[in-house]
Amino acid sequence: MxxxxxxxxxxxxxxxxxxxxxxxxxxxxxxxxxxxxxxxxxxxxxxxxxxxxxxxxxxxxxxxxxxxxxxxxxxxxxxxxxxxxxxxxxxxxxxxxxxxxxxxxxxxxxxxxxxxxxxxxxxxxxxxxxxxxxxxxxxxxxxxxxxxxxxxxxxxxxxxxxxxxxxxxxxxxxxxxxxxxxxxxxxxxxxxxxxxxxxxxxxxxxxxxxxxxxxxxxxxxxxxxxxxxxxxxxxxxxxxxxxxxxxxxxxxxxxxxxxxxxxxxxxxxxxxxxxxxxxxxxxxxxxxxxxxxxxxxxxxxxxxxxxxxxxxxxxxxxxxxxxxxxxDMLIVNGVNVFPSQIESVLMEMEEVAPHYLIVIDKKKRFLDDLEVHVEMNPERFTGSFRALEAVEEKITAKLASVLAVRARVKLVEPKSLARTAGKAKRIIDKRQQGVRA
Amino acid sequence: MVTVKQISVFLENKAGRLADVTRSLGDQGINIRALSIADTTDFGILRLIVNQPEAALKVLRDEGFMVAETEVIAVDVPDRPGGLAQVLDTLGQAGINIEYLYAFVGQASADALVIFRVEDCAAALQALTAQNIRVLSGAEVYAL
Known part of the structure; x- marks a missing residue:
């Protein structure tokens, strides 16, 4: 018809x-x-x-x-x-x-x-x-x-x-x-x-x-x-x-x-x-x-x-x-996500460095799982566990409000994220088994 | 103030990271006196009392670890039932919050050594000494 x-x-x-x-x-x-x-x-x-x-x-x-x-x-x-x-x-x-x-x-x-x-x-x-x-x-x-x-x-x-x-x-x-x-x-x-x-x-x-x-x-x-x-x-x-x-x-x-x-x-x-x-x-x-x-x-x-x-x-x-x-727009569970949005959230926070890695995977039952790895700022490390948890929570909340999709935040050691020729690899999209720079 | 320097190291939860820390210290002849790890699924914080805190900080920083130095209190706790409870009661009555505590690896005497991280070191020290609870100095702890 x-x-x-x-x-x-x-x-x-x-x-x-x-x-x-x-x-x-x-x-x-x-x-x-x-x-x-x-x-x-x-x-x-x-x-x-x-x-x-x-x-x-x-x-x-x-x-x-x-x-x-x-x-x-x-x-x-x-x-x-x-x-x-x-x-x-x-x-x-x-x-x-x-x-x-x-x-x-x-x-x-x-x-x-x-x-x-x-x-x-x-x-x-x-x-x-x-x-x-x-x-x-x-x-x-x-x-x-x-x-x-x-x-x-x-x-x-x-x-x-x-x-x-x-x-x-x-x-x-x-x-x-x-x-x-x-x-x-x-x-x-x-x-x-x-x-x-x-x-x-x-x-x-x-x-x-x-x-x-x-x-x-x-x-x-x-x-x-x-x-x-x-x-x-x-x-x-x-x-x-x-x-x-x-x-x-x-x-x-x-x-x-x-x-x-x-x-x-x-x-x-x-x-x-x-x-x-x-x-x-x-x-x-x-x-x-x-x-x-x-x-x-x-x-x-x-x-x-x-x-x-x-x-x-x-x-x-x-x-x-x-x-x-x-x-570089990503679509995560139907929601448009730009790496620049994540970057802008991280830039505002002194506790972390503006180095990040976005990992997307279909981990759980076909739904996209968005994980953001964030490098710590060593100058702001006090050794307090609670402070780190608070940073993690703060980033998670900010990302949720800006992205309208849940992202899991993972704090990583300073300078631990791969940098290729000075530019960091920002996205690993395991859904397509590919890496984009 | 009779406090001890503790080194905190941020560790990602990935294989071999803890071994990297201990090897770096071992290579420089630095001895670990006490240690504790607090962790989530993603990361952990390793807390160390070593015989040469300044040297350890430098070694770990040079190796690229994220480290911080924190003042903690080493308390001589009578090694008998209720020994730790007495110390905790003393701190509790003085209204001092304990962030965390862990026990010492080595043996100082017949007593146990417990490391306390509190919000207000000065007040904690005052409360403990008022109750005649023995607190060890940094020099004493590093030399154990």
Whole structure:
């Protein structure tokens, strides 16, 4: 089934025409309603009238998370707050998050696009979906909630946590669709087994997983353990939230809703737009957003685009599963974590040196385990055990508040962390069995 | 003040670290008189009383260990039932908090030697001497 057959199976030519009309009005809208964009375009010597074809967008400047943060909270909104009916926010890095405002129309579009992605995944109005994402500023919970409701699915807003209860609800309510991070799905399977419930006997049939990178092996593992069909979907707060792209039955890339988003893939070094089929950084321009439109947003996600027709009949472009990042962002149990956040916490503390090592592993039952090794400052060592414990607790608490994810702090001896050519190895990600400098 | 210098060494919980400390000291002819370890799963603090505290500090620092020097009290505790209880009562009645204590390795006399780390050394010494409990000086302890 296709949710919006007219839009999802449009001829490429008709789609490009629609995209151009919407892009022109978006570019003109931000130029006239967001002072930041006017300045940005002016300083790059471009005007809305310079956009005569879709390809002309290449002349326009990029935007980034950093620019958004500089305009926190509402500097990039194109509508007055009175017309904004909801605000979500991305997890802020060291300080300010990014606030995303939605008008009533934006929310309607969002729900529609989530419904589209859900139908792509095989969900129907006969399904019962349990949402294990937290409901709050994070776009995952509410975004999927209203989209699935729009589709007519019976929604169970379980939110995050309390896994045993989640399992009880899945069984008692006959939940057929699981909305979670892939690692949480595996964890859920483990906990069910502990409770004496064979996870394969749960009524689940479809999993819509997202918000963290995962592999084909992990997909196979989830399907084997939970006896469901695992699908991937993609979205980001800066652009909308979940619903930007999702897999269809063919599971050969994620269909992008191109009638609402214009996508480019660029060389992250030069900013040059790459031809279809080349790997690079995904850049998204919103075509219909009213409250918080974005022009050429650099996602820092690495992917490949194809516009070949899919066997499912949809004509929209597909993006390959995100294979990495252009920055050092880590995703820990679905939460974005930047090493710079950890660094800033450590820099503020005199008891420790700003040398650290981040170790991520799937130690316990498929959930990511984040450990931060911190070198002590020998000048502040008094020999007191309590003082060391207090330092450990202080760092743990600060990291928890800044990262929004639990990190275990391990104090290590001064100068004990490896330094290669003066620069420390900052991250050991055992989930991928790789080390990044 | 009649106190003894104790050396605290921060140790990561990894194989061979304690051996590294004792070997470094042994190589320099430094003798360990008493020791104690407090630890969590990640790290520990080794506390040492040695015959040459200044030399030991230098050796360990040179070897890259994180070390600190702390004043502790060495108390001569009568080696009979209730001997330690009397010392603890004395400190307790004087309102002195004990951070930790550990016993000596060697034998000073017929009595046992116990090392005390307290918050207020001066007050502890005063309370102990008032009860005629013998406290050993650094020189006495290092020479044992």
């Amino acid at each position: 296709i949710w919006d057959a007219e839009k999802e199976t449009m001829s490429r030519e008709a789609l490009r025409t629609l995209q151009f009309t919407r892009l022109s009005s978006t570019v003109s809208n931000v130029y006239h309603h967001v002072p930041f964009y006017r300045q940005l375009f002016d300083s790059h010597g471009v005007q809305p009238s310079d956009l005569r074809s879709l390809e002309d967008l290449q002349k326009f400047p990029f935007t980034s998370k950093e620019l958004m943060r500089e305009n926190y909270p509402f500097g990039l909104f194109a509508r007055p707050l009175q017309e904004i009916v909801r605000i979500h926010a991305s997890s802020g890095t060291t300080g300010k998050p990014i606030a995303a405002g939605y008008t009533r129309n934006d929310l309607a579009t969002w729900s529609d696009l989530v419904a589209r992605v859900a139908v792509q995944a095989g969900v129907t109005d006969k399904d019962v979906a349990q949402i294990c994402f937290s409901y709050g500023l994070f776009t995952g919970g509410f975004g999927l909630h209203y989209g699935l409701e729009k589709l007519g699915v019976t929604v169970v807003p379980a939110s995050a946590g309390n896994t045993e209860k989640q399992i009880m609800l899945i069984r008692d309510f006959g939940v057929t669709t699981l909305i979670a991070t892939p690692s949480y799905a595996l964890y859920l399977g483990e906990v069910a087994a502990d409770m004496g419930i064979d996870p394969r006997t749960l009524p689940l049939r479809i999993g819509m997983f997202g918000s963290e990178p995962w592999s084909e092996q992990m997909r196979a593992e989830i399907e084997e353990r939970l006896n469901l069909r695992a699908t991937d979907n993609y979205g980001l707060t800066e652009v909308m939230g979940p619903g930007v792209a999702g897999e269809c039955a063919a599971r050969n890339g994620l269909h992008l809703s191109e009638d609402h988003f214009y996508v480019e893939v660029i060389n992250p070094e030069t900013g040059e737009v790459l031809p279809e089929g080349c790997e690079g950084e995904l850049v998204i321009t919103t075509l219909t957003k009213e409250g918080f439109p974005v022009i050429r947003y650099r996602t820092k996600d690495i992917t490949v685009l194809t516009r070949e027709r899919c066997v499912c009949g949809r004509t929209t472009a597909r993006m390959r599963r995100v294979s990495g990042r252009t920055d």
